[in-house]
Amino acid sequence: xxxxxxxxxxxxxxxxxxxxxxxxxxxxxxxxxxxxxxxxxxxxxxxxxxxxxxxxxxxxxxxxxxxxxxxxxxxxxxxxxxxxxxxxxxxxxxxxxxxxxxxxxxxxxxxxxxxxxxxxxxxxxxxxxxxxxxxxxxxxxxxxxxxxxxxxxxxxxxxxxxxxxxxxxxxxxxxxxxxxxxxxxxxxxxxxxxxxxxxxxxxxxxxxxxxxxxxxxxxxxxxxxxxxxxxxxxxxxxxxxxxxxxxxxxxxxxxxxxxxxxxxxxxxxxxxxxxxxxxxxxxxxxxxxxxxxxxxxxxxxxxxxxxxxxxxxxxxxxxxxxxxxxxxxxxxxxxxxxxxxxxxxxxxxxxxxxxxxxxxxxxxxxxxxxxxxxxxxxxxxxxxxxxxxxxxxxxxxxxxxxxxxxxxxxxxxxxxxxxxxxxxxxxxxxxxxxxxxxxxxxxxxxxxxxxxxxxxxxxxxxxxxxxxxx
Ligand SMILES: Cc1cc2nc3c(=O)[nH]c(=O)nc-3n(C[C@H](O)[C@H](O)[C@H](O)COP(=O)(O)OP(=O)(O)OC[C@H]3O[C@@H](n4cnc5c(N)ncnc54)[C@H](O)[C@@H]3O)c2cc1C
Numbered sequence: 001x002x003x004x005x006x007x008x009x010x011x012x013x014x015x016x017x018x019x020x021x022x023x024x025x026x027x028x029x030x031x032x033x034x035x036x037x038x039x040x041x042x043x044x045x046x047x048x049x050x051x052x053x054x055x056x057x058x059x060x061x062x063x064x065x066x067x068x069x070x071x072x073x074x075x076x077x078x079x080x081x082x083x084x085x086x087x088x089x090x091x092x093x094x095x096x097x098x099x100x101x102x103x104x105x106x107x108x109x110x111x112x113x114x115x116x117x118x119x120x121x122x123x124x125x126x127x128x129x130x131x132x133x134x135x136x137x138x139x140x141x142x143x144x145x146x147x148x149x150x151x152x153x154x155x156x157x158x159x160x161x162x163x164x165x166x167x168x169x170x171x172x173x174x175x176x177x178x179x180x181x182x183x184x185x186x187x188x189x190x191x192x193x194x195x196x197x198x199x200x201x202x203x204x205x206x207x208x209x210x211x212x213x214x215x216x217x218x219x220x221x222x223x224x225x226x227x228x229x230x231x232x233x234x235x236x237x238x239x240x241x242x243x244x245x246x247x248x249x250x251x252x253x254x255x256x257x258x259x260x261x262x263x264x265x266x267x268x269x270x271x272x273x274x275x276x277x278x279x280x281x282x283x284x285x286x287x288x289x290x291x292x293x294x295x296x297x298x299x300x301x302x303x304x305x306x307x308x309x310x311x312x313x314x315x316x317x318x319x320x321x322x323x324x325x326x327x328x329x330x331x332x333x334x335x336x337x338x339x340x341x342x343x344x345x346x347x348x349x350x351x352x353x354x355x356x357x358x359x360x361x362x363x364x365x366x367x368x369x370x371x372x373x374x375x376x377x378x379x380x381x382x383x384x385x386x387x388x389x390x391x392x393x394x395x396x397x398x399x400x401x402x403x404x405x406x407x408x409x410x411x412x413x414x415x416x417x418x419x420x421x422x423x424x425x426x427x428x429x430x431x432x433x434x435x436x437x438x439x440x441x442x443x444x445x446x447x448x449x450x451x452x453x454x455x456x457x458x459x460x461x462x463x464x465x466x467x468x469x470x
Contacts, residue, residue, distance in 0.1 A: 014041020375457025
């Protein structure tokens with residue numbers, strides 16, 4: 001295979017890398033995708049998909065156990081954890097084989113191995129057994145993702161990573177989750193709903209620090225009602241093994257014990273070994289503003305979690321599409337169009353209640369001194385919420401007071417991750433509240449909640465009391 005030559009070598013087959021590879025192959029470029037493990041990356045193999053499969057199971061259990069008021073009773077759900085884990089692997093396996101077929105049919109050549117940069121227009125692929133070969137290419141896309149950040153406060157191996165937390169050998173009696181970001185709240189809710197006694201520690205004063213504060217507060221209250229012990233402003237300083245479990249100590253003097261501890265304390269970029277030194281970068285995140293590095297005749301582009309550590313798969317996919325567009329232009333015309341940052345990337349947490357939001361938060365708007373109008377809709381007032389017996393939930397729309405332009409939509413409640421697509425369209429297209437209300441939403445459906453919050457932002461609430469427009 002010496003003298004082998006490709007238009008683009010993609011290193012890393014997660015959402016950012018495989019998306020770009022498919023798109024570039026569709027444009028008829030010769031694309032090699034080097035993946036050291038399995039295509040689909042963190043998302044498919046040890047992140048989004050296994051976690052959402054487990055969360056689906058927990059929801060089914062919860063739904064069954066709360067059906068009695070409707071006149072439908074089931075025995076208490078008993079979990080066979082070994083079967084659950086086998087089923088999760090089946091879900092992963094079927095999605096992965098679908099992705100492999102799409103890659104193959106698109107013309108992407110996938111090679112298993114560890115990829116790294118050698119020099120301008122040259123990468124190496126190591127087969128894992130130390131055997132290396134060299135590949136020449138016109139452009140390189142680095143999409144090697146992120147790895148869990150190791151907590152400095154614990155001996156090696158005592159605190160499981162966010163990924164390991166999905167594949168526990170058995171359900172523990174008690175669990176401590178360190179970190180109240182998206183992954184932390186999902187893991188905490190998942191295991192609590194499966195009957196595990198869960199303590200969730202967050203060093204900031206609220207859960208989901210990046211979300212709108214009102215949304216975080218509602219989630220916090222719901223978690224406490226569901227029996228999850230939430231400790232906020234609790235910075236962990238030490239984790240120690242004890243004779244009957246693991247002890248977690250915080251800066252403020254609290255001590256919590258549990259049989260398993262999961263650290264959902266963020267992730268860090270995972271660049272190939274030579275990426276920083278060969279590209280003369282301080283950090284690979286230096287590439288973030290433009291995503292690209294012109295290296296003589298070769299172009300090096302980066303996308304996804306590699307650039308900033310913790311990200312989202314939908315953000316990585318959007319970046320994969322955009323970097324493919326840029327690379328296509330480069331290969332075609334030798335000119336590199338500027339990176340067009342994707343529309344605001346929504347945040348999400350698939351616990352119960354779910355959380356999703358996009359655009360500016362209320363706190364950020366006030367910090368920036370923007371005059372905004374906020375329309376709120378309490379989800380429990382909707383038909384679907386009454387039918388499904390769901391109480392917790394709020395949709396809030398933030399609009400510019402003068403122009404009426406929708407600046408942000410933040411939601412907590414059942415199925416709100418499925419409403420985030422509509423919220424994204426409203427925010428990314430820069431629509432006004434009145435324009436957003438031109439769409440007719442199906443009744444009775446959860447999407448009516450967005451319409452109701454838009455009406456409230458206009459000062460004309462329909463199926464709710466005048467809750468708050470300010
Ligand atoms: C528990 C958990 C749950 C999550 N849930 C969600 C969710 O619900 N929704 C969401 O949007 N996001 C979620 N995420 C985040 C999401 O998984 C990531 O943001 C996404 O996978 C990033 O995609 P990526 O392509 O940048 O990197 P990755 O998916 O990490 O892919 C990088 C790939 O590169 C490969 N690689 C690394 N180094 C090399 C090398 N030198 N040579 C060859 N290959 C290499 C890796 O094996 C990997 O396959 C979750 C993450 C975790 C951990």
